[in-house]
Amino acid sequence: xxxxxxxxxxxxxxxxxxxxxxxxxxxxxxxxxxxxxxxxxxxxxxxxxxxxxxxxxxxxxxxxxxxxxxxxxxxxxxxxxxxxxxxxxxxxxxxxxxxxxxxxxxxxxxxxxxxxxxxxxxxxxxxxxxxxxxxxxxxxxxxxxxxxxxxxxxxxxxxxxxxxxxxxxxxxxxxxxxxxxxxxxxxxxxxxxxxxxxxxxxxxxxxxxxxxxxxxxxxxxxxxxxxxxxxxxxxxxxxxxxxxxxxxxxxxxxxxxxxxxxxxxxxxxxxxxxxxxxxxxxxxxxxxxxxxxxxxxxxxxxxxxxxxxxxxxxxxxxxxxxxxxxxxxxxxxxxxxxxxxxxxxxxxxxxxxxxxxxxxxxxxxxxxxxxxxxxxxxxxxxx
Numbered sequence: 001x002x003x004x005x006x007x008x009x010x011x012x013x014x015x016x017x018x019x020x021x022x023x024x025x026x027x028x029x030x031x032x033x034x035x036x037x038x039x040x041x042x043x044x045x046x047x048x049x050x051x052x053x054x055x056x057x058x059x060x061x062x063x064x065x066x067x068x069x070x071x072x073x074x075x076x077x078x079x080x081x082x083x084x085x086x087x088x089x090x091x092x093x094x095x096x097x098x099x100x101x102x103x104x105x106x107x108x109x110x111x112x113x114x115x116x117x118x119x120x121x122x123x124x125x126x127x128x129x130x131x132x133x134x135x136x137x138x139x140x141x142x143x144x145x146x147x148x149x150x151x152x153x154x155x156x157x158x159x160x161x162x163x164x165x166x167x168x169x170x171x172x173x174x175x176x177x178x179x180x181x182x183x184x185x186x187x188x189x190x191x192x193x194x195x196x197x198x199x200x201x202x203x204x205x206x207x208x209x210x211x212x213x214x215x216x217x218x219x220x221x222x223x224x225x226x227x228x229x230x231x232x233x234x235x236x237x238x239x240x241x242x243x244x245x246x247x248x249x250x251x252x253x254x255x256x257x258x259x260x261x262x263x264x265x266x267x268x269x270x271x272x273x274x275x276x277x278x279x280x281x282x283x284x285x286x287x288x289x290x291x292x293x294x295x296x297x298x299x300x301x302x303x304x305x306x307x308x309x310x311x312x313x314x315x316x317x318x319x320x321x322x323x324x325x326x327x328x329x330x331x332x333x334x335x336x337x338x339x340x341x342x343x344x345x346x347x348x349x350x351x352x353x354x355x356x357x358x359x360x361x362x363x364x365x366x367x368x369x370x371x372x373x374x375x376x377x378x379x380x381x382x383x
Contacts, residue, residue, distance in 0.1 A: 032074040034335045036061060036322060037099050039109030039119070039130075041087035045212070045238035048267055048312055050111050053133055054082055055307045056318030057108045062306075064326060071329050078326070085115050087211070092119045100126035105335050106325040108318050112262070113137030113184040120148045129341045131324060133317035136261060136286065137187040141361045147337075149344055149358055151317045151324070153286030153367035155184075155260070159191025161369045162258050162284050165382075166230060167199040170256060170282070176205035176228040178219060178243075180235035185211070188260045189234035196232075204228050211236055216243045220250050230256035237263040241271025248275045261285040265312045269377040278374045282382070285313060287353050289370050289381040295352035320351035 038057040040050035061078045069076045081104050085092040092115035099107055100122060107123065107130035110116040116135035123130045124145040131149040132140070138154045166172040175196055179189035193203055204226040207219045220243070223231065231247075233240055240263035247255060257280045264283030272278050290296040293316060303311055327349050332340035349356045357365045371382040 030074045031077055032072075032335070033077050033079055034071075034329075035079045035081045035102070035104045036325060037081040037083060037102075037104045037107045037109070038318070039083045039085055039092070039095050039099065039107055039115075040111035041115075042082070042084040044086050046087060046111075046236055046262075048310075049134075049237075049262070049265060049314065050084070050087075052310060052312035052315045053108070053111060053318040054080075055303070055310055056133070056315030057322050059303060059306055059315075060319045060322035064322070069326065069330070071335055072333055076335065083109075085110055085119075087112055087115060089114050089118050092116070093122055095119070096122035097126075099123075100128055104128070105329070105337060106130065108133060108321045108325070110135060111314070112182065113140060113187060114182040116140055117183055120145055123147050127338050127341070129325065129328075129337055129344055131321040131344075133321050134261070134314040135184070137183050139183065139187065141363055144361055146345070146362075147341060149321075149324075149362040151321050151353070151356065151364065152261075152314075153369050154363065155188045155191050157367055157369050158260050158284040158286060159188050160195045161371065162232070162260070162282065163192050163195035163199060163201070165282060165371055166196065166256070166258060167201055170230075172201060172229045172256060174202045174204045174226075174228045175230045175232055175258075176207065176223040176226060177203055178207045178209060178216075178223075178231060178233045178235070180211040180213075180239060181208050182211050182235070184260075184262060185234035185236075187234070189232065192232050192234070192258070209235070209239065211239065213239055214242050216246050217250070220246055220252065224250060224252055228255060230258060232258040233263065234260065235263065237265045237268045237271055239263075241268055241273075244268075244272040244277045244281070245275040248277045253277060253280075255280065257281045259283045261313065264372050264379070266379055267312060268379070269374060274377045278377060281372075281374050283372050285370050285372065287317065287368050287370065289372070290316060291381070292370075293353050294350075294355075299352045316353050320349075320353050320356060323351060324349050324356060
């Protein structure tokens with residue numbers, strides 16, 4: 001049965017419907033897209049590491065978009081802008097300029113010191129904040145750019161920790177040093193060498209290679225004649241893997257092997273073809289192992305479910321870096337980099353990796369270092 005409503009009631013219902021529709025349309029218009037970029041090598045020899053950090057940012061953005069974040073009175077939809085710098089300093093500066101021109105809200109990157117340092121100048125010039133989850137050369141923060149932040153221990157901590165462990169725990173007396181001539185590799189090697197000499201260890205050889213090399217026979221043969229207790233390598237896993245394999249082939253099975261975070265990856269076992277020398281590796285990373293991070297185990301389950309078999313090393317730091325950028329936006333009540341960047345330095349954020357706070361230079365106030373070795377071809381924490 002159809003019931004006729006009085007015209008006054010009908011008009012009120014129609015007006016209410018119009019108001020409701022108008023409100024809904026206004027709400028829809030209040031959604032603002034905020035783009036956060038990841039910059040790193042997702043092609044080339046260390047693409048697996050670059051992809052891992054990109055995955056960390058992607059996971060964070062996915063989670064943020066479930067939280068109905070409101071900033072400046074607008075509901076925010078976060079979007080990832082992924083850029084490949086191929087691990088090349090010139091390409092990194094081109095990427096940095098592209099992100100400045102695109103007016104993204106913030107950047108997580110770059111991966112290596114050799115790309116992050118030149119890119120940081122571009123970001124500072126255009127006022128775009130960036131947080132590196134992995135670049136460790138101390139020179140990165142020396143200029144004091146207000147747009148540059150590091151979410152991991154630097155080489156001063158990593159190189160020194162390795163030298164102390166070599167001397168105090170393994171009683172190493174003689175060391176050969178190799179570096180790949182990159183800002184990262186050279187910087188780490190210098191810190192290790194200086195600390196080792198202060199501890200009384202003798203540097204019996206110094207050699208260098210490149211971050212594209214695969215044959216180290218000549219270098220290792222020259223070093224073998226000096227009979228060192230250990231080799232320190234400042235460089236990436238893409239070179240460390242073949243180097244370990246060639247050490248085994250040259251009869252250097254008892255020589256200890258030290259390196260920094262960029263060779264301290266899950267993939268090193270595969271890259272070395274599971275050489276017997278893998279068990280001689282001691283490597284250092286900034287921060288705690290995932291198992292000892294305050295939110296590590298639960299986070300790793302989420303990561304593995306989304307990106308099975310892709311975890312390497314830096315993704316939890318990239319994940320936290322993304323949240324740190326957004327926390328600063330919330331506190332500033334703005335997504336404008338010029339407004340919210342000063343709030344990054346005031347961060348007090350409980351992340352997966354640690355409780356995060358920065359010094360005036362953009363370094364962590366309390367960086368941690370974890371040493372690893374390889375047991376049965378699997379990376380295992382020593383502390």
